[in-house]
Amino acid sequence: MFSGEQLSSLLEELEVTHIITVPDSTIGRWESAIEQSPRLRLVRVCREGEAWQVAAGLHIGGATPVVMIQCTGLFESGDALRNALHDWKLPIFSIIGYRSYLDQAKLPGDTCLVFTEPVLDAWRIDYKLITAPAQLDDIGSHFTACRAAGRAGAALIAE
Amino acid sequence: MMATAGKVPATGISLVRALEVLRRARRDDEIVIPTMGSAREWMKLGEPHPLDFVLVPSAMGHGTSIGLGLALARPERRVIVCSGDGSLLMNLGSLASIVAAAVENLVVIVFENGVYEVTGQQPTAGASLARGGRRSVDFAAIARACGFDSVYRFSDEAEWSANARRVLDARGPTFIVLDVEPVAGGTAPHSPGPAPARARAFSEALGPR
Numbered sequence: 001m002f003s004g005e006q007l008s009s010l011l012e013e014l015e016v017t018h019i020i021t022v023p024d025s026t027i028g029r030w031e032s033a034i035e036q037s038p039r040l041r042l043v044r045v046c047r048e049g050e051a052w053q054v055a056a057g058l059h060i061g062g063a064t065p066v067v068m069i070q071c072t073g074l075f076e077s078g079d080a081l082r083n084a085l086h087d088w089k090l091p092i093f094s095i096i097g098y099r100s101y102l103d104q105a106k107l108p109g110d111t112c113l114v115f116t117e118p119v120l121d122a123w124r125i126d127y128k129l130i131t132a133p134a135q136l137d138d139i140g141s142h143f144t145a146c147r148a149a150g151r152a153g154a155a156l157i158a159e
Numbered sequence: 160m161m162a163t164a165g166k167v168p169a170t171g172i173s174l175v176r177a178l179e180v181l182r183r184a185r186r187d188d189e190i191v192i193p194t195m196g197s198a199r200e201w202m203k204l205g206e207p208h209p210l211d212f213v214l215v216p217s218a219m220g221h222g223t224s225i226g227l228g229l230a231l232a233r234p235e236r237r238v239i240v241c242s243g244d245g246s247l248l249m250n251l252g253s254l255a256s257i258v259a260a261a262v263e264n265l266v267v268i269v270f271e272n273g274v275y276e277v278t279g280q281q282p283t284a285g286a287s288l289a290r291g292g293r294r295s296v297d298f299a300a301i302a303r304a305c306g307f308d309s310v311y312r313f314s315d316e317a318e319w320s321a322n323a324r325r326v327l328d329a330r331g332p333t334f335i336v337l338d339v340e341p342v343a344g345g346t347a348p349h350s351p352g353p354a355p356a357r358a359r360a361f362s363e364a365l366g367p368r
Contacts, residue, residue, distance in 0.1 A: 018231060043231065044259050045224070046252030053221035054256070057228020060212070060358055062368030065228070083218035089355040 001026060001157060002136055004033025010136060012039045014143050017063040019043065020051040024070035024097045026159045048073030049080035055092045056084040067094040071116040071156075081123060085152045093143050094125070094154040101131070101158035120154060127154040171338035172316045174270060175200050180316070181239070181268070184323040190229055190238045190365075194222040196276045197241040199348035207351065209364035210236075215350045220249030223267055227257050230265040233365060237264045239327065244271040244298065245283040251301065257332050258306040266333040269298050272340060277347040302334035314338040 007030050011019065019034050020043040021027065034042045045051050048069045055065040069077070074096055084090050100110035120127045128142040139155040146153030178193075178200050185191060185208075193201040194214045202213060212229070214222050226240035247254075247269055257265060273286035273295065282289035285296035299312045309329035313319040319337060326335055351357070 020228075041231070043227075043256075045256040047250075049218070049221070050224045050250065050253055050256055053218060053224035054228040054231075057225040057230075058232045059228070060225075060362050061229045061232025061365060062362065063228075063232040079218040080221055080224075083216060083221070087216045087354045088358045090358065 001130075001159070002030075002133055004030035006136055008033045008037045008040060010140050011066065012037060014140055015064055016040060016066050018055075018058050018065040019068050020045055020054045020058075020065055021068040022046070022048050022051065022070070022073050024072075024099070024159070026157065027068050027070065027095065027097045030068075048077045052077055052080040052084045052092065056088060056090050059090045059092055060088075065092065067092060068096075069094065070097040070159075071099055071112050071119075074119060075115065078123075081125075085123070085125070091146060091150045091152050093146055093152065095139070096120075096127070096154050096156050098129070098156050098158045103159070116156070120156065125152050125154050127156045129156045129158065131158040171272070171314055171340050172319060174272070174339045174342055175204075176316050177270065177319060177337050177339055178204060178241075180320045180323050181241070184327060185239070186237070188236055189327075190233070190236055191241065192222050192226050192229070192239065193241040195219070195243050195246055195348065196272075196342060196345050197243065197270055199277075199345065200342070201241070202348065202351060210361070212361050213348075213351055213357070215348045216354060220246045221253075222246060223250055223253040223257065226265055226267070227253065227260060227262060230262040231260060232368060234262070234264055236365075237266060237327070237331075238262075239266045239268065241268050241270065243276070244269055244273065244285060244296075245275045247298065248283055248285050248296070254302055254305040254307070254334075263308075263331045265331050266327055266335065267302075268335045268337060270337050270339045271298060272338075274341050276341050276345040280341050280345075299334065299336050307332050307334040309333040310335075312336040312338070 051067045058065040099112040192212045230238040274280040287295040
């Protein structure tokens with residue numbers, strides 16, 4: 001999809017401060033570039049639910065965090081994101097890896113394809129599906145639109 | 160008593176008295192995040208402080224995680240998270256995350272009573288009572304193994320009171336276990352107000368980053 005350098009440059013332009021992450025084989029490849037950025041801080045957590053609440057603390061504290069996890073971690077995150085995004089109404093943006101969207105041979109019948117988008121809809125997260133490298137700028141425009149509207153949003157990255 | 164290895168005593172410090180000690184020791188610029196039973200009792204102790212972030216409603220167990228986020232966002236302030244043992248069991252991995260993030264300004268206080276107090280005092284999976292006579296989970300040992308720089312345990316109110324400020328000032332991340340008694344009839348805390356407005360007020364109290 002994108003290189004780590006491309007993504008970290010975009011996040012810098014958007015004035016993101018912290019990336020809270022549990023990696024997968026796509027988004028994990030971006031870590032080293034993010035770590036090398038002087039303007040971004042990578043925060044590694046053990047489970048995806050943690051990521052939303054760390055992001056909540058960062059947001060309340062005045063930072064601009066982004067949660068970066070796989071869709072399987074989104075499924076695990078339910079109560080944590082419900083609390084952060086809907087109880088506290090924090091407009092946290094996320095980058096979510098969409099497992100098996102581009103490669104359905106590796107995990108035939110992967111139910112990530114069944115549940116990811118309905119789960120995002122159920123949690124009322126305004127997401128933008130990104131299926132090609134040419135859409136990198138769409139992440140930035142969606143982030144900016146969500147921030148202006150004060151709502152949570154996501155870039156759903158096809159894997 | 161400090162640094163004794165982990166078993167939940169039959170009796171411990173009164174939760175209210177333990178929180179009163181914290182309230183007296185707390186500096187004006189420090190953030191306090193009470194959760195669950197500690198939130199319920201903390202709110203009864205007096206006027207709310209602008210830097211109290213009462214985590215109600217919450218995702219149970221995530222006080223340590225929201226505290227980590229605040230500590231990262233505000234390295235100039237000490238952040239004190241008040242967690243229960245049942246809550247911490249739901250998010251033990253957060254202890255590893257806290258150490259990985261190397262936040263020196265975060266203090267996690269675990270009020271250990273061995274039960275899910277607000278749901279009727281059912282024993283947690285970490286309590287001796289629910290473990291066929293095996294020892295209770297040793298939270299202080301877990302924190303040490305995760306790499307917390309400063310780890311303390313108190314079972315006596317006088318010792319907690321005498322040492323509270325000193326251990327809060329220790330080089331963090333800091334982990335404190337307080338053996339407390341369950342509060343009879345302790346119910347779930349009520350939110351002190353609409354959460355979004357409280358988040359905004361808290362952010363304003365913190366001031367610009």
